[in-house]
Amino acid sequence: MQVPERIPHTPFPFRVPATQHFGAGAVERVADEARRLGARRALVLSDPGVARAGVAGRVRELLEGAGIASGLYDAVEPEPSVASVERAFDAARRGAPDGAPYDLLVGVGGGSALDTAKGVSLRTANPGPLQQYFGVELVPATGLPMILIPTTAGTGSEVTPNAIFDDAERRLKAGIVSHRLMASVAIVDPDLTLSLPPGVTAASGLDALTHAMESYVAVKATPHTDLYALEATRLIGANLRAAVARGEDRVARYGQMLGSFFAGIAITNAGTGLCHAMAYPLGSACHVPHGMANALLLPAVLEYNMTADLPKAARLAAALGEPITGLAPREAAARAAHAVRALSRDAGLPAGLRDAGVPEDALPGFVDGTLSAARLIDNNPRRPTREAVLAIYRQSY
Ligand SMILES: [Fe+2]
Structure with missing residues (x-):
């Protein structure tokens, strides 16, 4: 067992x-x-x-x-x-x-x-x-x-x-x-x-995926939340593309909704982390919708966080369908961010903060807001420095 x-x-x-x-x-x-x-x-x-x-x-x-x-x-x-x-x-x-x-x-x-x-x-x-x-x-x-x-x-x-x-x-x-x-x-x-437009489906779908993946590696994660978080990751990875491509696909909508529901149960008990802390200032200052902000930041946050627990990051990659058998732990873990970038692109979301209309010189101004979200920062598997937060914003640009 x-x-x-x-x-x-x-x-x-x-x-x-x-x-x-x-x-x-x-x-x-x-x-x-x-x-x-x-x-x-x-x-x-x-x-x-x-x-x-x-x-x-x-x-x-x-x-x-x-x-x-x-x-x-x-x-x-x-x-x-x-x-x-x-x-x-x-x-x-x-x-x-x-x-x-x-x-x-x-x-x-x-x-x-x-x-x-x-x-x-x-x-x-x-x-x-x-x-x-x-x-x-x-x-x-x-x-x-x-x-x-x-x-x-x-x-x-x-x-x-x-x-x-x-x-x-x-x-x-x-x-x-x-x-x-x-x-x-x-x-x-x-x-x-069923009638949600593709853009809303994509952004809200990536928000749910962020809930699933952040809660899975969170400090407050428990064996209970791991069940919900990992299954939510799998369901969203398996259904989001189809739900965006053909909104009336009831099977895809069912899987996507179940994934979002499970991800909600996971964050109720395990919370979110650095990605959400970094997304809020973007919403407040630049009105980037919450789901889109998470989508743009999640890959770089996953890469930053993965060293806290490589096997967990690797299981997230596997849940998103990445072939990790035979890979070294670090390579397997890195596939999670790779899979999210591909999913986000296939769902039609912007490639980076630049395409979402965020001015580059605004990035340093978001760092204080990020670090002030103590509830989220304390729950992140790595304790981020100011330099690390700014580097993730720049990497996501
Ligand atoms: Fe969220």
């Missing part, structure tokens, strides 16, 4: 949302779950695109069919700011059309909609401003329960305790991590991703 190569020295927890539904058509379960939670009035939060595509409307129909009144807030911002969460909270505070307070939030959309639902839930039980809760486990009270329904295969927000917001005043993106932000129910339906 193969045993994990690094056994944690202390007992470790493993957390997931209490109830999860996965599979084609799972969205139909929303009404049963809302009833089970005792909901009478639900606010559905989504972005304008998801509302236009009819998904938010379908969710409201299902709720109302079960006798649950619903309201809609469809002005979620991409990469949401703190101010945009306050606007959504104002809508929630006004209550249902009959004036009575909402007792359930249903987030429907990409990571931005799900994170906004988490921010609103937080604010229903805690005073503003939201910034005071940036960090780990700083939220004093649990807000309204949430059902989270992703329409992209990427963020994993439906299973994580994390919400990421742009703090315009401090010009940085930061995360709130709290068990109070965990959904009561995650409903993950790959059919909801």
Whole structure:
């Protein structure tokens, strides 16, 4: 029997949302779950695109069919700011059309909609401003329960305790991590991703792959998270190209969504690392979408991190289909970055930060932001120096 190569020295927890539904058509379960939670009035939060595509409307129909009144807030911002969460909270505070307070939030959309639902839930039980809760486990009270329904295969927000917001005043993106932000129910339906355009599929797919690969080598990785992280890597490697090439391929969408879901479970318990720490300043200063920023940085971060544990890096390469039999450990480990570069290129993502519109002279300015994300830096298998971070930015240019 193969045993994990690094056994944690202390007992470790493993957390997931209490109830999860996965599979084609799972969205139909929303009404049963809302009833089970005792909901009478639900606010559905989504972005304008998801509302236009009819998904938010379908969710409201299902709720109302079960006798649950619903309201809609469809002005979620991409990469949401703190101010945009306050606007959504104002809508929630006004209550249902009959004036009575909402007792359930249903987030429907990409990571931005799900994170906004988490921010609103937080604010229903805690005073503003939201910034005071940036960090780990700083939220004093649990807000309204949430059902989270992703329409992209990427963020994993439906299973994580994390919400990421742009703090315009401090010009940085930061995360709130709290068990109070965990959904009561995650409903993950790959059919909801069938109409995603190739660019969104690619960027969110590489975000999910980054979750899988970073959590696999993370300091907080455990035997439990390794199972999810490695299988997520394999599923995304096997399905992303087809999901980008033919969006209506239901088999590819199913595999891609399962991979993203598993990667979310892995980061809930093992966290992410240097790649995410380096991606946030790019999002904040240059508005590079989160998934694309990760895609551009991941290969060089993998190369930097691989010396911390060559066999683990080699297993990531194998999970992406690289032939590593007979290779020396270092060569085998290096194949992981090679495989990610090929996948990213085949998915149609830019070749480097230059092509994503990042000015070269801005790179040194991102180093402080990267190193200030202590939660991520402390979880990275190698402790990066300022010089190493700048070298990775330049290598990714
Ligand atoms: Fe991410």
